[in-house]
Amino acid sequence: MIRCIMVGTILPDVTNNLVLVVEDSLTQAEKLKHALVAGGFQVEYAESGEVALELLHKISPAMVISDIIMPGIDGYNLCKKIRSDPKKASIPVILLTSLFDSDYIIHALECGANGFITKPYQDSYLIDRINDILEIHNIDSNKNSAEEINFIFSGRKYKIKSDRLQILEVLTSTYNTVLENNEKLTTMQKQLQDLNGSLERSVQQRTLQLQAEIEERKLKEQYLKAQQDLNSVLAESVTLDERSSEIFSIISKISGCDMCCLWSDSQHGKFLKNTTVWASKNFHPDRFIEYTQKTTYTKTSDEQIGKVWATGKMEHFSFHEAPEVTSRATNAYLAGFRTWLLIPITIRESSFLLMEVLWRDHHNLTEELLHILKNISVQVGVFIEHAHLQQQFFQSQKMESIGQLTGGIAHDLNNILMIIQGNVELLEMVIGPEHKGIKYLHTVLSAIERGSEFNKRLLAFSRKQILQPQVTNIFQTINNAVKLLVPILGESIEIKEVMADNLFRVFVDQGQLENALVNLAVNAKDAMEGHGKLTIEATNVIIDDTVIASKYEVAPNDYVKISITDTGSGIAQELLDRIFEPFFTTKAVGKGTGLGLSMVYGFVKQSKGHVTVYSEVNHGTTFNLYLPRVNEKEDVNLQPIVQSGLITGTEKILVAEDETELLQLVAEYLRNLGYTVLTASNPLKALEILKAVPDINLLFTDIVMPGELAATDFAQKARLINPTLKILFTSGYPLHAIENSTDKINVFENFLAKPYKIQDLGIKVRQLLDTP
Amino acid sequence: MMSDKDKDFIEELLFTFHLEATDYLLSMQKGLLELENNLPKNAAYKILEIIHRQAHSLKGASQAVGCQNMASICANLEAVFALWKQDIISHSGIKFNVLFSAIDIMLKIIAEETISGISFINEVNEVNENIKLIISGLNTELDQCLEKKPFYE
Numbered sequence: 060m061i062r063c064i065m066v067g068t069i070l071p072d073v074t075n076n077l078v079l080v081v082e083d084s085l086t087q088a089e090k091l092k093h094a095l096v097a098g099g100f101q102v103e104y105a106e107s108g109e110v111a112l113e114l115l116h117k118i119s120p121a122m123v124i125s126d127i128i129m130p131g132i133d134g135y136n137l138c139k140k141i142r143s144d145p146k147k148a149s150i151p152v153i154l155l156t157s158l159f160d161s162d163y164i165i166h167a168l169e170c171g172a173n174g175f176i177t178k179p180y181q182d183s184y185l186i187d188r189i190n191d192i193l194e195i196h197n198i199d200s201n202k203n204s205a206e207e208i209n210f211i212f213s214g215r216k217y218k219i220k221s222d223r224l225q226i227l228e229v230l231t232s233t234y235n236t237v238l239e240n241n242e243k244l245t246t247m248q249k250q251l252q253d254l255n256g257s258l259e260r261s262v263q264q265r266t267l268q269l270q271a272e273i274e275e276r277k278l279k280e281q282y283l284k285a286q287q288d289l290n291s292v293l294a295e296s297v298t299l300d301e302r303s304s305e306i307f308s309i310i311s312k313i314s315g316c317d318m319c320c321l322w323s324d325s326q327h328g329k330f331l332k333n334t335t336v337w338a339s340k341n342f343h344p345d346r347f348i349e350y351t352q353k354t355t356y357t358k359t360s361d362e363q364i365g366k367v368w369a370t371g372k373m374e375h376f377s378f379h380e381a382p383e384v385t386s387r388a389t390n391a392y393l394a395g396f397r398t399w400l401l402i403p404i405t406i407r408e409s410s411f412l413l414m415e416v417l418w419r420d421h422h423n424l425t426e427e428l429l430h431i432l433k434n435i436s437v438q439v440g441v442f443i444e445h446a447h448l449q450q451q452f453f454q455s456q457k458m459e460s461i462g463q464l465t466g467g468i469a470h471d472l473n474n475i476l477m478i479i480q481g482n483v484e485l486l487e488m489v490i491g492p493e494h495k496g497i498k499y500l501h502t503v504l505s506a507i508e509r510g511s512e513f514n515k516r517l518l519a520f521s522r523k524q525i526l527q528p529q530v531t532n533i534f535q536t537i538n539n540a541v542k543l544l545v546p547i548l549g550e551s552i553e554i555k556e557v558m559a560d561n562l563f564r565v566f567v568d569q570g571q572l573e574n575a576l577v578n579l580a581v582n583a584k585d586a587m588e589g590h591g592k593l594t595i596e597a598t599n600v601i602i603d604d605t606v607i608a609s610k611y612e613v614a615p616n617d618y619v620k621i622s623i624t625d626t627g628s629g630i631a632q633e634l635l636d637r638i639f640e641p642f643f644t645t646k647a648v649g650k651g652t653g654l655g656l657s658m659v660y661g662f663v664k665q666s667k668g669h670v671t672v673y674s675e676v677n678h679g680t681t682f683n684l685y686l687p688r689v690n691e692k693e694d695v696n697l698q699p700i701v702q703s704g705l706i707t708g709t710e711k712i713l714v715a716e717d718e719t720e721l722l723q724l725v726a727e728y729l730r731n732l733g734y735t736v737l738t739a740s741n742p743l744k745a746l747e748i749l750k751a752v753p754d755i756n757l758l759f760t761d762i763v764m765p766g767e768l769a770a771t772d773f774a775q776k777a778r779l780i781n782p783t784l785k786i787l788f789t790s791g792y793p794l795h796a797i798e799n800s801t802d803k804i805n806v807f808e809n810f811l812a813k814p815y816k817i818q819d820l821g822i823k824v825r826q827l828l829d830t831p
Numbered sequence: 832m833m834s835d836k837d838k839d840f841i842e843e844l845l846f847t848f849h850l851e852a853t854d855y856l857l858s859m860q861k862g863l864l865e866l867e868n869n870l871p872k873n874a875a876y877k878i879l880e881i882i883h884r885q886a887h888s889l890k891g892a893s894q895a896v897g898c899q900n901m902a903s904i905c906a907n908l909e910a911v912f913a914l915w916k917q918d919i920i921s922h923s924g925i926k927f928n929v930l931f932s933a934i935d936i937m938l939k940i941i942a943e944e945t946i947s948g949i950s951f952i953n954e955v956n957e958v959n960e961n962i963k964l965i966i967s968g969l970n971t972e973l974d975q976c977l978e979k980k981p982f983y984e
Contacts, residue, residue, distance in 0.1 A: 083884075083888055086847050086896060087895045090895040093844075128884055128887050179894040
């Protein structure tokens with residue numbers, strides 16, 4: 060602050076400290092008054108110029124402080140009026156203004172003001188300024204009279220009649236204001252600089268953030284695009300092999316990886332083996348790929364892959380030097396890889412996959428990249444699982460179709476064999492045992508027998524053979540089979556039985572189960588070329604997961620699992636899907652019929668079970684038979700009825716059969732057995748005969764005949780006509796056609812499967828007729 | 832720490848300000864309502880002089896109580912009225928709704944206990960921008976443009 064003190068003068072004692080405040084705004088007046096009182100002044104207040112002039116007649120203040128813009132007399136005019144009154148002219152006048160313009164200085168000089176203070180002001184500044192002006196004013200109260208000066212400023216004319224002191228005071232005011240404003244300006248500039256600096260830093264920071272966000276967004280877009288590509292490739296693929304290079308290219312695009320391998324568990328989780336391997340273009344780690352394809356791992360191995368499999372936790376490694384601990388890691392390092400990632404994928408807790416990703420550089424594996432790769436690996440895993448299920452479904456459909464075809468052929472063949480066999484038998488009876496041609500007939504009958512056996516196998520595959528299931532503990536059945544196997548397999552093949560305690564009971568045809576086990580053992584013998592070990596293992600298993608159950612095409616249940624494992628040559632993967640097909644064989648011509656495994660398959664399926672096979676070339680093969688548990692007690696073995704000679708009778712029998720030759724043959728059979736025979740070529744005709752001839756004792760009918768009348772309905776109608784009528788069914792098919800009608804007819808007792816001999820027919824007819 | 836005496840003074844000052852500001856604002860509102868009728872030049876000038884001075888006084892009073900938000904609106908209004916008085920802006924260039932909303936906002940501010948105007952900062956900024964548009968004459972130009980080329984064509 061500039062203080063203007065005249066050198067060499069003595070300051071008078073200032074006792075008058077009254078200040079007149081002229082301000083139209085009451086708020087500002089109060090604020091000003093408060094500041095002045097705090098500064099040691101007394102204050103009088105006037106709300107306008109007019110009121111101030113009136114007050115000045117009554118009081119003599121040390122100073123007048125006035126606002127400029129006021130209604131009525133403004134600050135300038137008030138000052139002029141004070142200066143024009145000789146009594147008041149010496150009172151210093153300070154103008155308060157928020158305006159700051161050079162005009163105001165001139166106006167202040169023109170009106171005779173002693174200074175001005177700009178609003179808003181600091182209270183301390185205000186008091187200092189007042190004190191300064193009062194001091195200066197009191198030092199030299201002898202005002203120099205001044206001449207009027209004509210003054211032109213900014214094109215306007217002013218008349219100024221100020222004395223030197225007044226000019227000095229105004230100039231001091233101006234200078235102080237300028238200084239204060241400068242100070243404010245400097246402070247503001249400093250603040251502005253700080254603000255700019257801070258803004259600049261903020262902008263830089265934000266720019267960096269934005270750049271990072273853009274990069275992140277680009278990366279996300281890239282991930283999203285790759286994900287979409289992967290989805291569409293997977294959607295269009297049936298197997299992973301088909302599009303594997305495309306799929307792994309996408310993974311490479313996302314991750315920048317150089318190699319990718321997929322591993323899956325084998326032999327129900329015994330070891331992990333490579334299923335797919337992919338390497339980027341222009342990179343051929345052939346030896347490493349070969350090593351990958353040949354190596355398998357177990358959960359207990361020291362290898363990292365085994366550990367990840369055991370723990371189920373993703374792991375990654377960065378090689379800065381050759382790893383010493385694990386051989387796979389060492390091989391990867393030697394092949395040129397520096398970053399190694401292992402992602403475990405467990406699918407429905409039933410199977411396990413592992414995705415292995417390798418980079419040749421020290422790759423930055425961000426959380427996001429790891430997350431994306433994990434997602435992709437799960438997606439690939441689900442695809443493989445889905446493809447596997449789909450393949451199983453197709454396989455099952457295929458087997459079903461082949462079964463239907465085979466069943467149809469077997470049915471027709473049965474009828475033909477039946478006609479040939481029947482007529483040969485009749486011919487034998489006609490010509491008598493002494494005829495020299497009888498040996499030819501026996502050859503024909505022997506061929507028919509073979510044809511019939513062949514047909515039984517076809518029926519077995521098509522799940523249409525006649526089974527005689529019993530509730531049984533298979534422990535004994537397996538023991539029986541093993542006894543049979545010892546001489547068949549020979550001494551060079553060791554047989555090992557592993558039987559769990561308390562095996563569940565199952566409902567199977569024991570004879571057919573023995574057959575199945577023998578069939579599998581004979582196959583095993585061939586696969587082992589006479590040397591090796593055959594293990595037959597029986598354990599209880601519980602399948603309670605619907606998904607797994609549907610995978611094995613069985614209902615969730617408790618099962619007995621019989622596993623037959625050999626140490627033979629194994630079956631190639633591409634053949635595994637076909638081994639159960641009828642007539643499919645890998646054996647040399649004449650060594651196998653191609654019906655053995657078909658029979659096993661059909662038998663187990665017909666017993667509501669399932670067969671799986673696992674094979675490793677050069678290691679061996681395991682067949683697993685799953686047979687459902689039943690809770691009923693064991694059945695007592697049925698003893699077959701053994702009878703010799705023809706069983707005859709004299710009752711009246713109606714034969715219904717749509718094949719004329721067969722009808723004639725059966726009629727001839729029965730007549731030879733002593734019965735009175737009537738014939739009908741369809742059910743309707745048979746019903747008419749039943750109505751016309753009420754004393755018919757037995758109806759012998761084919762199950763499958765043309766027309767809308769089903770066998771069960773036909774039987775019911777027949778019983779309505781003749782309630783005491785006995786009914787015997789026959790068919791080239793076994794029980795399936797009348798399975799659902801067991802409540803009405805004792806099917807097992809009343810059924811004779813084609814082809815049958817005259818003796819069989821005699822026994823069955825007699826048994827039924829003798830039943831009360 | 833503020834003394835009890837200072838607190839009392841500030842309370843009193845705020846009370847005075849509230850009364851004074853209300854008077855000025857209602858008076859300016861009334862003046863603007865009259866001006867809206869496109870009065871003869873002399874009559875309009877008289878009113879303008881009053882409301883110009885009131886805007887100036889209210890600006891000073893607002894600064895005195897530390898209400899910079901109100902002071903900024905008053906400063907802008909003062910500028911509009913000054914230009915209007917000098918015929919630099921004509922009656923047609925004035926957006927009365929903007930000026931009324933300026934007064935409404937100030938009435939809202941003084942109705943608040945703290946009179947800081949912080950809660951109305953967005954409205955204050957918006958009205959100041961709109962007043963500045965009046966000052967720069969942009970509104971008029973924009974209106975003229977719209978009159979020549981209706982936007983719905």
